[in-house]
Amino acid sequence: MSLITPEQFDSRSFIYRKHQQAEFIEVAGAAQVLSYKEQSLQGQSGPDMGLTDLSVLPRFGLRGPAAGDALVAAGLLQPEKPNTLTLSDEGLMVLRLGYNEYWLLAVPGATVDLQALEQQLTSPGIYPVYCHDSYAWLVMSGDHLADVMAKVCAVDLREQSFASGDLVMTSLARVSGIICHHQMAGKSVFSIFSDSASAGYLWDALLDAMGEFNGAPSGQHSLIK
Amino acid sequence: MKIINCPLNGPRNSSEFVHGGEVRQMPDPNNCTDKEWADYVFYSDNQIGVVTEWWLHAPSGYWFIAERHTGSDEILRTYDPSEIYTSRVEFKAKVEPSASEEVTV
Amino acid sequence: MPFSLLKYGLNKDYPFEQNADLPSPSALKPHYDVVIIGGGGHGVATAYYLAKYHGITNVAVLEKGYLGGGNTARNTAVIRSNYLTSEGVKFYSESVKLFQGLSNEFDFNIMYSSRGQLTLAHTDAAIRGFRQRTEVNKHFGGKTELIDPQQIRELVPSLNMNPADQPVLAGLWHIDGATARHDAVAWGYAKGATQRGVELHQLTEVTGVDVDKGKVTGVQTNRGKVSCGCVVQAVAGHSSIVGAMAGIRMPITTYPLQAMVTQPVKPFLNPLVSSPALHCYVQQTGRGELVFGGGSDPYPLYNTRSTMELKESLLAHAVELFPFMANMRLMRQWAGLTDMTTDYSPVMGLSPVENYYLDAGWGTWGFKATPICGKTMAELVATGKVPELIKPFSMARFDTFRQVNEMGATAASH
Ligand SMILES: Cc1cc2nc3c(=O)[nH]c(=O)nc-3n(C[C@H](O)[C@H](O)[C@H](O)COP(=O)(O)OP(=O)(O)OC[C@H]3O[C@@H](n4cnc5c(N)ncnc54)[C@H](O)[C@@H]3O)c2cc1C
Numbered sequence: 061m062s063l064i065t066p067e068q069f070d071s072r073s074f075i076y077r078k079h080q081q082a083e084f085i086e087v088a089g090a091a092q093v094l095s096y097k098e099q100s101l102q103g104q105s106g107p108d109m110g111l112t113d114l115s116v117l118p119r120f121g122l123r124g125p126a127a128g129d130a131l132v133a134a135g136l137l138q139p140e141k142p143n144t145l146t147l148s149d150e151g152l153m154v155l156r157l158g159y160n161e162y163w164l165l166a167v168p169g170a171t172v173d174l175q176a177l178e179q180q181l182t183s184p185g186i187y188p189v190y191c192h193d194s195y196a197w198l199v200m201s202g203d204h205l206a207d208v209m210a211k212v213c214a215v216d217l218r219e220q221s222f223a224s225g226d227l228v229m230t231s232l233a234r235v236s237g238i239i240c241h242h243q244m245a246g247k248s249v250f251s252i253f254s255d256s257a258s259a260g261y262l263w264d265a266l267l268d269a270m271g272e273f274n275g276a277p278s279g280q281h282s283l284i285k
Numbered sequence: 286m287k288i289i290n291c292p293l294n295g296p297r298n299s300s301e302f303v304h305g306g307e308v309r310q311m312p313d314p315n316n317c318t319d320k321e322w323a324d325y326v327f328y329s330d331n332q333i334g335v336v337t338e339w340w341l342h343a344p345s346g347y348w349f350i351a352e353r354h355t356g357s358d359e360i361l362r363t364y365d366p367s368e369i370y371t372s373r374v375e376f377k378a379k380v381e382p383s384a385s386e387e388v389t390v
Numbered sequence: 391m392p393f394s395l396l397k398y399g400l401n402k403d404y405p406f407e408q409n410a411d412l413p414s415p416s417a418l419k420p421h422y423d424v425v426i427i428g429g430g431g432h433g434v435a436t437a438y439y440l441a442k443y444h445g446i447t448n449v450a451v452l453e454k455g456y457l458g459g460g461n462t463a464r465n466t467a468v469i470r471s472n473y474l475t476s477e478g479v480k481f482y483s484e485s486v487k488l489f490q491g492l493s494n495e496f497d498f499n500i501m502y503s504s505r506g507q508l509t510l511a512h513t514d515a516a517i518r519g520f521r522q523r524t525e526v527n528k529h530f531g532g533k534t535e536l537i538d539p540q541q542i543r544e545l546v547p548s549l550n551m552n553p554a555d556q557p558v559l560a561g562l563w564h565i566d567g568a569t570a571r572h573d574a575v576a577w578g579y580a581k582g583a584t585q586r587g588v589e590l591h592q593l594t595e596v597t598g599v600d601v602d603k604g605k606v607t608g609v610q611t612n613r614g615k616v617s618c619g620c621v622v623q624a625v626a627g628h629s630s631i632v633g634a635m636a637g638i639r640m641p642i643t644t645y646p647l648q649a650m651v652t653q654p655v656k657p658f659l660n661p662l663v664s665s666p667a668l669h670c671y672v673q674q675t676g677r678g679e680l681v682f683g684g685g686s687d688p689y690p691l692y693n694t695r696s697t698m699e700l701k702e703s704l705l706a707h708a709v710e711l712f713p714f715m716a717n718m719r720l721m722r723q724w725a726g727l728t729d730m731t732t733d734y735s736p737v738m739g740l741s742p743v744e745n746y747y748l749d750a751g752w753g754t755w756g757f758k759a760t761p762i763c764g765k766t767m768a769e770l771v772a773t774g775k776v777p778e779l780i781k782p783f784s785m786a787r788f789d790t791f792r793q794v795n796e797m798g799a800t801a802a803s804h
Contacts (some may be wrong), residue, residue: 142293158293158347214286214298229294229345231301236344286698300699304689320789327641327732327788331630333692355644356692 066091073115074196074256082279090116109202109270110278115259118164118174119192123161126173126185131162131276134180143227147242153241155227163191168246169284196259199283200266201249209239209250211269224248233265244283291342292349292365305339308350308369315379335361411581418591418613422450424771425609425618427632428595428625429453429575431462431757432749434590435764436622439584444772447587452611454595458576461626461759464726464803466649466683467572468662468671469758470507471532472523472564474799477782478735479530481762484649484779486566488761496578500570501676506663507567508545512556517667519798520562525649533565548658553710556667567662569673575760599636605744606636620745622767627727629750636743640790642729645686646693647754648700650723654678658744663711666801670707679721682708685801686754694725728753733793734800738766738783739776746787754804
């Protein structure tokens, strides 16, 4: 892994300018934050609560009456109920959004070939959903996920009503977003997807909300085992 | 805040929803009169009572149907549109004679 | 204490009764030449001009509540004529001219205050729209200019020129923009009408309309039946409900519109200021209170409750425009029912029922039109002919897809 600057890439996070003290690496043909300078200097694994920008990681979506059956036929785990998700050992995450829409994502360190999957999952009754270049993917980690979210979101996201494997589509800090509860590197995290146009605003708003719990930006190294 | 019970996402603040107008039968645009079309597009009963309406849960892009009282603002029932619409609504454009056929230069 | 007051204190009769602005209630007559449904500004103005210009005084104004207690009492009293279409500008300019002479005409102070109205542009597209409105307004007799940020700063020094990260790029400065005491307008018209013999019946609700062979013959009320030669319907937010009594279905949907007012402070704001992009308008009343409002509620409803959502969003935007307002206290808030059309123009003139005339679809913008509505509706009733000025607003325009689109010029400015 060699360190690079995001400007060298056509594809980079929508909010790369916000990652001033960051060390970037190349992931899937794009610049991704590995860690933040002061954190690596301190030799710590990361702050108490971290916010990581995974926007550049590959993902695609499909929807339509045949989408669910196609996923089952392809031998991919399919979330059984609307608004739930599954995560495979290879690092493939499948979100089921509502009844007929699915997003397939590769989490950091995943060993799945999403491009091949995307080509395989085509048939009548399946329509592509573009969720890569129009959505930011932020991951919040740490012990106070529900407490932080309670400051910006009206839905109860405490463990007893929002277990690992659940997702909600709602409004957070007044913008629409998808909040997913799952595991990464053995930790409970919330993945948050929101319109790329408001990503910079949301990044600042979430960090502001995390402030009282010692929250700070963290790189993807904190999410890999 | 007012809470609306979304059939897909459960109870949510009303600020997450967008009103989509009354559920009505669309006249056949190719064969109805101008008056019928105008009535469909512009006119409304607009009385005090229970109306059946489209609502959108914006964060999930999910459309559903609600029965709501326009006086008390009470929502009596919300349900998935599949209760009413069992097949896809298709729009067929009228086949107009193409311009090139008419032009005789 | 002057002794003359003591005399009144001991007297059984209220001595001012004879000189009261409005005569005391009387019984309903069995027949009137004209019945006007709705005792808001529009209803009493119609009665006034019928009596004054056309000598028609066998007229009853039937009001289910009290005089001017509907939207006439609830509006934020923006008076202006800087609309977009030639039809709109011609019509509203006439109204502004009538407004300017009303205090004199009534011999009753309606507190007309001509302070100018400023609409802010935050995008190039808005500036283009403003340029067109400036030209149309000037052409049809209004006074409007496009002004730059420096002129805006001079007019309103307290304005934040970069509200919500949307910099103010230009302003539509409507010199004719004004405000007036809304209750006084209704009272002035009612007083002038009743002095000329018109009857105003408050607490009189119309519950049915009698139509015979396509022609209106009378109305039913909670106080009995009245026959009449013709009816003028001017009931604002209840247009579809009263219309349905006559079998008329309308191109109207009713939405609540909310407004609010702060505690009074020293005068600092002369013009009326509005920002369509922030869905907000602010003005300071003669008493020093700040009045502000925005767009209608997001879905149809017959209910004048106030909501937290609207308060939050409206106040957030108002504070963006005038940051020091964050320290002020809200004193009152309220709502009215607005009868919205899809093109933000009214529905005026003939209806499918003969001799049943409509003054409806006034939505969020009808206070400024009170004088010209009264005048044109009276002319329609007296002559049976639709005046040129209101021809474009006929209900039939929807059947022929000839809307008069004033949406952009109305939205958050009323
Ligand atoms: C919050 C708010 C702000 C506004 N701001 C502005 C503004 O700044 N500028 C502007 O130009 N306009 C504004 N408007 C719009 C304006 O108030 C109205 O368009 C205008 O007042 C309508 O006048 P009207 O006389 O027709 O209606 P109203 O004053 O509402 O009179 C109608 C009357 O009909 C009566 N009625 C209803 N049903 C019956 C029945 N069955 N029998 C008997 N009587 C009945 C009602 O009780 C009512 O008194 C605003 C409106 C609201 C609600």
